Amino acid sequence: MGNLKEFNVDGTVYTTELTKKFENRKPWIRPNPKHINSFIPGTIVEILVKEGQEVKEGENLMILEAMKMKNQIKMPFDGKIAKVYVTEGEKVPNRLLMVEIE
Amino acid sequence: MSLKRNILDLRKRKEKVLQGGGEKAIQKQVAMGKLTARERVTSILDEDSFHEYDMFVEHEARDFGMEKKELHGDGVIIGTGTIYGEPVCIFAQDFTVAGGSLGLMHARKITKIMDHALKMRVPLIGINDSGGARIQEGVNSLAGYGEIFFRNTLASGVIPQLSIILGPCAGGAVYSPALTDFVFVVENISKMFITGPEVIKTVLGEEITMEELGGAKVHSEITGNAHFYALSEYECFEQIKKLLTFIPWNNTKKAKAFPPKPPRPEYKIEEIVPSDPTQPYDIRNVIKSVVDDSDFFESMENFARNIVVGFGRMNGETVGFVANQPLVLAGVLDCDSSDKAARFIRYCNAFNIPIVTLEDMPGYLPGVDQEHMGVIRHGAKILYAYSEATVPKITVIIRKAYGGGYIAMNSRHMKADFMFAWPNAEIAVMGPDGAANIIFKKEIMAAADPEAMRKEKVAEYREKFANPYVAAAKGYIDTVIEPQETRNMLLHSIEVSSNKVDSRPAKKHGIPPF
Numbered sequence: 001m002g003n004l005k006e007f008n009v010d011g012t013v014y015t016t017e018l019t020k021k022f023e024n025r026k027p028w029i030r031p032n033p034k035h036i037n038s039f040i041p042g043t044i045v046e047i048l049v050k051e052g053q054e055v056k057e058g059e060n061l062m063i064l065e066a067m068k069m070k071n072q073i074k075m076p077f078d079g080k081i082a083k084v085y086v087t088e089g090e091k092v093p094n095r096l097l098m099v100e101i102e
Numbered sequence: 103m104s105l106k107r108n109i110l111d112l113r114k115r116k117e118k119v120l121q122g123g124g125e126k127a128i129q130k131q132v133a134m135g136k137l138t139a140r141e142r143v144t145s146i147l148d149e150d151s152f153h154e155y156d157m158f159v160e161h162e163a164r165d166f167g168m169e170k171k172e173l174h175g176d177g178v179i180i181g182t183g184t185i186y187g188e189p190v191c192i193f194a195q196d197f198t199v200a201g202g203s204l205g206l207m208h209a210r211k212i213t214k215i216m217d218h219a220l221k222m223r224v225p226l227i228g229i230n231d232s233g234g235a236r237i238q239e240g241v242n243s244l245a246g247y248g249e250i251f252f253r254n255t256l257a258s259g260v261i262p263q264l265s266i267i268l269g270p271c272a273g274g275a276v277y278s279p280a281l282t283d284f285v286f287v288v289e290n291i292s293k294m295f296i297t298g299p300e301v302i303k304t305v306l307g308e309e310i311t312m313e314e315l316g317g318a319k320v321h322s323e324i325t326g327n328a329h330f331y332a333l334s335e336y337e338c339f340e341q342i343k344k345l346l347t348f349i350p351w352n353n354t355k356k357a358k359a360f361p362p363k364p365p366r367p368e369y370k371i372e373e374i375v376p377s378d379p380t381q382p383y384d385i386r387n388v389i390k391s392v393v394d395d396s397d398f399f400e401s402m403e404n405f406a407r408n409i410v411v412g413f414g415r416m417n418g419e420t421v422g423f424v425a426n427q428p429l430v431l432a433g434v435l436d437c438d439s440s441d442k443a444a445r446f447i448r449y450c451n452a453f454n455i456p457i458v459t460l461e462d463m464p465g466y467l468p469g470v471d472q473e474h475m476g477v478i479r480h481g482a483k484i485l486y487a488y489s490e491a492t493v494p495k496i497t498v499i500i501r502k503a504y505g506g507g508y509i510a511m512n513s514r515h516m517k518a519d520f521m522f523a524w525p526n527a528e529i530a531v532m533g534p535d536g537a538a539n540i541i542f543k544k545e546i547m548a549a550a551d552p553e554a555m556r557k558e559k560v561a562e563y564r565e566k567f568a569n570p571y572v573a574a575a576k577g578y579i580d581t582v583i584e585p586q587e588t589r590n591m592l593l594h595s596i597e598v599s600s601n602k603v604d605s606r607p608a609k610k611h612g613i614p615p616f
Contacts, residue, residue: 001382007432009464010504011536014380014432019407021324021438024430028470041306067305091307 034082036073036099038092042066047088049099053081061099064092073098119157119174123198123580131198136269136291137162137335139179139196142229147183147192154181158216162206166238173200176208177232180215191219194229197269201233204275208236209246216253219243223352225262228340230279231269247274254281259452261352264342267292267328268315268335270312280327283449284345284401287318287328288338288433294321316424319404324436344399347419348413349453356454357420366396371585375462377526379502379533385410385425385433388460388500392589394418401446408432408439408467411446413455417593422450426511428501435507436467437480438545447491456494456596459512462501464533481536482615488516490606490614498588499523499570499579504512504532514578520595522588523570530572534564 002017018038046063055075064071082102086092122128122138137145143152161176161573163169177199182191193215195202212228219226235243257263258281265279266286271294279285279294287294296314301306302315314320322331330345332338350357369391375383390396393414400412407430414421424443426433450457466477488495488510496519497512508529512518523529531537539546542559549555566572573579583591 001384002428004382009432009434009468010532011539012380012464012533013535014382014428014431014464016382016428017407017430019431022467025469025471028474041308093307 015101033076034079034101036061036076036101038064038094038096038098039064040046040064040071041094042071042092044086044090044092044098045070047084047086049084051080051081051084055079056080062086064098075101077101104463116157120574122174122196123200126463127198134291136197136231138198139194139202139229139231139388142266142268142335142339143179143181143183143194145190145336146227147185147190147340148187150406152181152192153183154179156180156211159207159211161208161239162242163236163238164281170181170207171200172239173205175199176205176211177202178204178208180211180212185343187220188346188351189224190227190346191215191222191224192227192229195232197231197233200236202231202269203233203236204243204246205236207244209243209249212246213249213253214518216250217259219261220257223261223354224262225346225349225351226257226282227264227266228282228399229266229268230271230275231267233270233274234273239550243463244274247278247309249472251281255276258283259353262346262349262453264345266336266338266342267294267318268338269293272296272298272316276327284329285327285331286341287321288332288335291335292318292321292328294327297498313400320342323404326402326442328405329401331404338471345413348399348415349455350420353452353454360394360415361414362418363395365391365589369396371588375500375524375585376525379462379464379528380432380528382429384429385427385460385462385500389414389423389425392592393421393423394567398423398438402442406436406442407503408433408436409439409443411443416589418456419551419596420455421596422455422457423460424512425459426463428462431467432487432501433463434465434467435463435484436472437475437477440477440480440482440484442478444487445596447484447487451487451491451493454493456496457491457512457579458592459495459497459518461497461503461505461508461511461513463504464502465505465507479615481506484510485516486612486614488512489517490612491572492602492606494590494596496520496523496595496599496604498592499527499529499581501527502533503527503529505530517604519599520591521579522581522583522591523574524585524588525570525582526569527551527570527579529570529579530565530567534560534568537567538563552597 004015007014007016043065045065048060057077059075061073080102082100086098106563161173178195180193193212263282264284265282276294293312321328330341374387389398396412410425410427514521538559546552546556570582
C-alpha cells in the first residue's frame with residue numbers, strides 16, 4: 001500500500017490513499033463581485049478607464065483580445081475604479097484579477 | 103505478356119508499395135522508437151495470416167503539386183488476418199507515407215475495412231499514427247473523418263472496436279478512438295489532443311509539451327481516454343491479444359470458454375479484508391481470490407482508481423468485475439469512477455458478459471468541485487447502466503454499503519439477479535459515526551461526557567443497523583455467506599443464470615445522462 005492518509009466521508013474517518021487529482025483539486029472561493037477577473041487567457045489591447053474614475057454599469061472598462069476576438073470587459077454595476085492591475089499590451093492568464101471596484 | 107511476366111509485374115508493383123514511404127522515412131520512424139505500420143500489423147496478427155487489400159490505391163489530391171507525388175497505399179494499410187485463429191479486420195496508418203495524413207482515398211480504405219468488419223461481425227483493430235488531415239485535400243479529408251466516425255458509431259455494441267494509438271493522433275482524428283470500446287497507449291509514443299502545444303501557446307500563452315498535454319500517462323491517469331497503458335509497443339500488442347481472449351467476436355456470441363482453473367492458493371480470501379470498515383485493503387486481491395488462476399485483467403488501471411473494472415474467468419467463462427477500491431479514496435463514488443464503471447457495465451451488457459459487483463463503499467465523494475463538476479449526472483450513469491443491463495448481474499457486499507451508493511452498486515432494486523453479503527457487511531443509510539451524530543445529537547450534547555455518549559450511540563447504531571440482517575429480513579439480500587463461500591456462490595449463480603431471459607421495453611434508445 002502507498003501513502004495512507006486520513007479521509008473523512010460523512011463523519012467517518014477512513015485510512016486510504018488519495019489520488020493526485022483529488023489532492024490537486026482547486027479549493028472553492030466565493031467570487032468577490034468587486035473583483036473583475038479575466039475569463040480567458042489573452043492580451044489587454046486597450047484600457048478605457050483610470051483609477052478613481054466613476055463608471056456606470058455596462059460601460060467598457062477594457063478590451064481583452066483572445067482567440068482573435070476583441071472582448072469588451074464591462075462594468076458590472078455603478079461604481080468607482082479602485083485599482084487597475086493590468087497594463088495595455090499585457091498578456092494575462094485565465095482568472096487573473098484585472099480591476100478592483102471600490 | 104505471358105502470365106509469367108504478368109506475375110513478375112505484379113510482384114514488382116507489390117514490392118514497391120511494401121517500401122512504404124521509403125528508406126529515409128522508415129529510418130526516421132525507427133529513430134522515434136516506433137515500429138513500421140507493417141511490422142505492427144504482423145506482430146499483432148497470427149504469423150503469416152495477414153492479407154492486405156487496396157495496396158494499389160492512389161491518392162486523389164490534384165492541387166499544390168500533389169498530383170506529381172506518389173503515396174504508396176495512400177498512407178494506410180488495410181486487411182484481414184487472424185488472432186488465435188479467429189478472423190479480425192485491421193487497419194494501420196503508415197506515418198512514413200506523407201506523415202500518415204488522412205486524405206480521401208486513405209479514409210475510403212479505412213471505411214472499406216470497417217464496413218467489412220461490421221458485415222462479417224468480426225473485431226476491428228485500428229492503429230493510429232497520423233499527422234492529421236491532409237490539408238492539400240481540403241474538405242475531402244474532413245469528410246473522410248466523418249465517414250469513419252459514423253461507422254464507429256454503427257459498429258458500437260455490435261463488434262469489438264480496438265484503437266491503438268502509436269504516434270500522433272490529433273485534432274478530429276481523436277474522435278474515432280474515442281468512439282471505440284478500448285484505447286491502447288504506449289509511453290513516449292502515443293500523443294492525443296484536440297489542439298496541440300503550438301496553438302495553445304500562440305492563443306493562450308500556456309507552454310506545455312506534447313507528452314504533458316496528451317501523452318500516454320495523461321490519458322491513462324487523468325483524462326480516462328485510454329484503457330490500457332504499456333511501456334513498449336510489444337507490451338501493448340500482448341495486452342491487445344490478452345483482451346481478445348476475454349471478449350466475444352460480436353454481440354451475438356459469448357466469449358470463448360477456457361478450461362476451468364482454481365484460484366491460486368496464495369490468495370486467501372478470509373485474510374484480505376480487515377474487519378474494521380475504515381481500514382484499507384486492495385480489492386483486487388479479493389477478485390484474484392475468486393477468479394480462475396487468480397488471473398484478473400484490469401481495464402483503466404490508473405484512472406479513477408477508487409473503482410476497479412476488468413475481466414476474469416469463472417469456471418472458464420468470462421466475467422466482468424466492477425469493484426469499489428477501499429485502498430483509494432476509501433472507495434467512494436465520484437464523477438470519474440462513475441464514468442469508468444458505467445461504460446464498463448454497458449460494454450459487458452452489449453457483449454453478453456455477466457457482471458459481478460463487489461461492494462465496499464462509504465458513499466459519494468464530498469466536495470464543491472465534485473458537485474460543480476456534475477456528480478449528480480455522472481453518478482446517474484451507474485444507475486442507468488446497471489438498470490438497463492440484462493446480462494446476469496450478481497452483487498457481493500464485502501463490507502460497507504452506505505446510502506445512495508448501495509442502491510447504485512447493482513442493488514436488488516437495479517434488478518440484481520443475486521445479492522450476497524458477508525456477515526460483516528454494513529448496509530445502512532450512512533456509516534454509524536455520521537448516523538449517530540445526527541440521530542442522537544441532543545443526547546450527545548446533553549451528556550456529561552459527550553464523547554463517551556457519542557461512542558455509546560455509535561455502537562448502538564452499529565449493533566442495530568450496520569449489519570446485513572436488516573436488508574436480509576426484507577429480502578433485499580438473498581443470503582449472507584461466509585467469505586470462503588464466495589467463489590462457489592458466484593460459480594453457482596452464474597451457472598443458474600446461463601439461460602437468463604430478461605427484457606426492457608422496446609424503444610429506439612434510452613436517453614442516458616451522457
